[in-house]
Amino acid sequence: AQTVTQSQPEMSVQEAETVTLSCTYDTSESDYYLFWYKQPPSRQMILVIRQEAYKQQNATENRFSVNFQKAAKSFSLKISDSQLGDAAMYFCARYSGGGADGLTFGKGTHLIIQP
Amino acid sequence: KAGVTQTPRYLIKTRGQQVTLSCSPISGHRSVSWYQQTPGQGLQFLFEYFSETQRNKGNFPGRFSGRQFSNSRSEMNVSTLELGDSALYLCASSPRDRGYPYEQYFGPGTRLTVT
Numbered sequence: 001a002q003t004v005t006q007s008q009p010e011m012s013v014q015e016a017e018t019v020t021l022s023c024t025y026d027t028s029e030s031d032y033y034l035f036w037y038k039q040p041p042s043r044q045m046i047l048v049i050r051q052e053a054y055k056q057q058n059a060t061e062n063r064f065s066v067n068f069q070k071a072a073k074s075f076s077l078k079i080s081d082s083q084l085g086d087a088a089m090y091f092c093a094r095y096s097g098g099g100a101d102g103l104t105f106g107k108g109t110h111l112i113i114q115p
Numbered sequence: 116k117a118g119v120t121q122t123p124r125y126l127i128k129t130r131g132q133q134v135t136l137s138c139s140p141i142s143g144h145r146s147v148s149w150y151q152q153t154p155g156q157g158l159q160f161l162f163e164y165f166s167e168t169q170r171n172k173g174n175f176p177g178r179f180s181g182r183q184f185s186n187s188r189s190e191m192n193v194s195t196l197e198l199g200d201s202a203l204y205l206c207a208s209s210p211r212d213r214g215y216p217y218e219q220y221f222g223p224g225t226r227l228t229v230t
Contacts, residue, residue, distance in 0.1 A: 045221035102160030
């Protein structure tokens with residue numbers, strides 16, 4: 001099975017600091033999409049950012065940016081100026097192969113924001 | 116636009132019973148996907164419907180089924196419930212068309228407890 005791996009079960013960061021969440025993935029496809037989703041305690045999955053594999057430029061959404069290393073199959077999320085509201089589970093996900101497997105998710109990283 | 120809605124939000128069933136969960140996608144979205152989230156297995160893809168047709172299916176037994184109506188609303192059904200079916204069931208909609216995956220927007224989920 002083609003997998004998505006998040007090696008950090010939990011991360012902690014001080015408010016206003018920067019944190020990077022890691023994600024690696026496995027795929028044999030050339031056309032695929034990568035996403036970061038946030039799931040706060042409410043359990044509502046919220047899309048944070050997306051990256052098309054064919055784009056070399058790293059995606060950015062306000063305080064959130066990614067470091068996409070296609071050859072290394074790495075897709076990390078950087079959160080700048082961390083805020084208390086950023087505390088949540090963060091899931092990395094891959095969509096490929098025409099969606100035969102839907103979104104394939106990693107196990108998640110629990111992000112704690114220290115005030 | 117209103118977000119993805121799911122009903123009911125919470126459900127308690129007994130082993131052997133069946134259950135139907137409902138999902139209304141974002142207006143204009145024609146693709147609806149279902150996911151199961153458990154502490155042990157994480158997020159797993161169940162199936163995707165597009166224009167009333169099942170496009171993709173995950174690795175779940177035949178007890179899990181679904182359908183999509185002409186207004187894009189979707190239902191999933193689980194027959195002969197087992198204790199292991201206790202999970203958060205998430206529905207996601209997407210403007211997916213002509214093979215483009217686009218991002219998926221999630222509903223709040225239905226928490227199913229099987230006793």
